Amino acid sequence: MKYFYLITLFFLFSCKKNGENLHPISDKIPSFSKAEMFYENKKMDSAFKYFNEASTYYLLKKDSIRYASSLAYLSIISIEQGDYYGSEELNTAAIKYLKQPRDNEYLLSIYNSIAISRKNLKDYKTAIIWYNKALNVAKKTDDKITIKNNIAIANAKMKNFTEAVKILDSLYFNMQNAQNTRLKSKILDNLAYTKFLQDSQYDAEKELNKALTIRNENNDIWGLNASYAHLSDFYSNINKQKSLLYANKMYEVATSLKSPDDKLEALQKVILLENDHIQSRNYFNIYQKLQDSLQTARNKAKNQFALIRYEAEKNKADFLKSKAENSQKENQILKQYIVLGILLIILVWLYFGFKRRKKRLQREKELEVKNTEIKYSKKVHDKVANKVYHVMSEVENIPVLDKDELLDKLENIYHISRDISYDDKDLAVEKDFSKQLSKMLKSYSSEIIKVPIIGNEEELWNGVSETAKIEVFYILQELMTNMKKHSKADRVLIDFERENNLITISYSDNGVGIQKHSPKNGLKNTESRINSINGTINFESTTEKGLKINLSFPAKN
Incomplete structure (x- = not known):
């Protein structure tokens, strides 16, 4: 009975009412509006034509909701004309463009429509499968009741x-x-x-x-x-x-x-029940004419619909072919623009790259000059200033100083200052480095300043590179010089330890601490020196306990 697919129309109209809010789709085109008007006026051939035009348009515009809606209308018209296979084909095509749960209301209409087609083809088992699909996406209570009712009727038919x-x-x-x-x-x-x-x-x-x-x-x-x-x-x-x-x-x-379907069913009943044979024959003639005209009309409609769809598919194929050709031309032009754009980008990149390289080279030169200045400043500080202060300390602390020895030391400082630009080391590491180091440290002691040294044995320096020894020598010399200048300490303890490959030197004094004599350039140099031999240095200073410095480095790099 037509009553069953009216339910599908109800679902579809519900989608129309709610769809605008559910999905941001484009406004209806004139062909879709015309199709709706023809459908409401029961002019199915015209409605089919315009719904088909609308479906092609929405497909090309990738408007999946309107496309599916157009196909749903086409499927209902096909059912009314008895083209159940055609209706199922249209609905199957629409499903591909819908997604759960976004388009559940549209899927509800389409699943129900396929179930009706299967029911009309007396494939009740498959109809129940599609009714269950519709039930799974239904949200409203009345929709669920209606679908379950249809499932019950399909079971009764079986x-x-x-x-x-x-x-x-x-x-x-x-x-x-x-x-x-x-x-x-x-x-x-x-x-x-x-x-x-x-x-x-x-x-x-x-x-x-x-x-x-x-x-x-x-x-x-x-x-x-x-x-x-x-x-x-x-x-x-x-x-x-x-x-x-x-x-x-x-x-x-x-x-x-x-x-017409319900009229035919009613006439069948009347023919079987009518006792008046003449009246019964009249009803039979009406039934036969109605059936023949209905079948003829449906065959004509199915052929007409098939032709409409064929022409639409042909036009769509021609349009897509033309679009593909235009797209190919556009792609060719786009490729040319891309090549030109790439060439332009390369030229711009080369230009700016040249400018950046020029600036980088200039900065490198400036940095090189600056580093050279820092290097010589460091050399002057380490090799000249500290040695001068060392000699001054000896003059101050040694009551009787050999004049020739003093002149030799001053001459050595002179040669160092004269040859300051050379990379040759002014410090020659002696074979017995521990004694050389202790001698330097002891030179800062006096009657007032005591400098006890612990653990500076020759075994401590086994395997240590000459570079590391030189850096340690200058670091300790710097610490002693700063102590003598600023700390006001009267006791300095230097403790040497070695554990496996790690040498640790602990310096401590009872002076005023780092708060009163900040590291400045000299102590900063000690950090760069210890870093150069992969070591670390830590400063601990309080006004009550003086200054403590711990430095450590690997004996073998």
């Missing part, structure tokens, strides 16, 4: 009456207080009719009439059509007059609804 009654009975029980009386009357009518089909002795009269009364009160014309069909079947074996009465009423309603 004579699975027990399952059908079970579903309908559950639905009706849960709808006792339902406000939707139309839906409630439908469930009641189908439940009573299915029980009658299951057991021909079942008295369904009261329930069928109750459903009929509700439908009359609601002016539910499609519902009345179904009620008259069921009542006619119910009375067919117990009261043929009543059965004929309801068959005639069904025919009148089907005629007012312009539903």
Whole structure:
């Protein structure tokens, strides 16, 4: 009966009402609006043509929602014209462009439409599968009830009456207080009719009439059509007059609804029930003419629809071919622009790269000059200033100083200052480095300043490179010089330790601490020197305990 695919239209119209808010899709084009107008006026050939035009447009514009909506309309028109396979093909194409859960309302309509096509092809088992798909995406309670009702009817068609009654009975029980009386009357009518089909002795009269009364009160014309069909079947074996009465009423309603399928069903009932052979023959002639005209019209519509779709596909293919050719030309032009753009970028990159390189070289030269200045400044500080102060300390602390020895030391300082630009080391590491180092450290001691040294044995320096020895010598010389200048200490302790490959030197004095004599350049140089031999240096200073410095470095790098 046409009543079943009207449900699909209901789902689709619901999508139309809500779809604008659910999906940001483009406005309807004129062909879609025309198609809707023709559909509402029952001009299906024109409606099909314009819905097909709209579907092609929306497909090319990648508007998946409108495209699926257009195909859904086309599938419903195909069902009305009896083209169930064509309808299923259209719906299957629409599914590919819809996604869950975003497009569930559209999928609900399409799944239901496929189920109706399968039902009309009497493939009830497959119809139930698609009804269940629709049930899985349905959100509204009434939609779920309607789909379950359709599943029950499909089971009844397969004579699975027990399952059908079970579903309908559950639905009706849960709808006792339902406000939707139309839906409630439908469930009641189908439940009573299915029980009658299951057991021909079942008295369904009261329930069928109750459903009929509700439908009359609601002016539910499609519902009345179904009620008259069921009542006619119910009375067919117990009261043929009543059965004929309801068959005639069904025919009148089907005629007012312009539903040829329902008119044919009603005429079948009338022909079988009519006792007047002449009247029965008249009805048979009407039935035959209606069936022939309906079949002819549907065959014509199917052929016309097939031609419309063929021409649309051909036009789409021509359009896509033209678009592809234009796209190819555009791609060729784009490639040329890209090549020119790349060349331009390369030229710009080379230009700016040259400028950057020029600036980098200039900065490197400036940095080289600066580093050279720092290098010589460091050499002057380490090799001249510290040695001068060392000699001054000896003069101050040694009561009787050999004049020749003093002159030799001053001459050595002179040669160092004269040859300051050379890289030759002014310090020659002696074979007994520990004694050389202790001698330098002791030179800072006096009657006032005591410099005890712990652990500076020759074994300590086994395997240590000459470079490391020189750096350590200058670091300790710097520390002693700063102590003598600034600390006001009267006791300095220097403790040497070696554990495996790590040498640790602890310096401590009881002076005023680093707060009073900041490291300045000299102590900063000690950091760069210790870093050059992969070592570390830590300063600990308080006003109460003086200065503590711990430095450590690997004996073998």
